[in-house]
Amino acid sequence: GINAEYGGVYFHVIKMEQSFILWIGHEEPKIDSLATAISLPSRVPACSKLMGNADWTTTFAQKLAVKTKHQVFILADELEPDEVPLSEKVVFQKLSTDPHIFLTS
Numbered sequence: 001g002i003n004a005e006y007g008g009v010y011f012h013v014i015k016m017e018q019s020f021i022l023w024i025g026h027e028e029p030k031i032d033s034l035a036t037a038i039s040l041p042s043r044v045p046a047c048s049k050l051m052g053n054a055d056w057t058t059t060f061a062q063k064l065a066v067k068t069k070h071q072v073f074i075l076a077d078e079l080e081p082d083e084v085p086l087s088e089k090v091v092f093q094k095l096s097t098d099p100h101i102f103l104t105s
Contacts, residue, residue, distance in 0.1 A: 010023075010024070010025055015103065016104070020070060022073070022102075024091075031077065033054035034052060034074070034076075047065070060074055061073070064091070
């Protein structure tokens with residue numbers, strides 16, 4: 001996995017076989033929201049918010065499932081509204097430059 005910090009937002013990735021967990025939050029680890037999405041052939045990825053109120057986690061998980069063709073779990077701390085687009089940008093940039101951090105195959 002990876003640990004990184006950008007603009008006060010921390011990221012941790014745990015990769016698994018054909019899936020990965022992405023935690024996004026602040027310095028003190030906690031989980032306010034949990035969402036998952038899974039890529040489906042010829043369909044929009046199935047996604048579900050399993051815990052919390054952060055609707056952005058479901059959308060973000062779905063975008064990552066489309067991009068990676070893997071099941072994605074997003075665990076998130078409560079973020080400020082301006083931290084959400086920053087977080088998405090950072091993760092997609094890292095996915096483009098270092099896909100091995102997220103993907104097993």
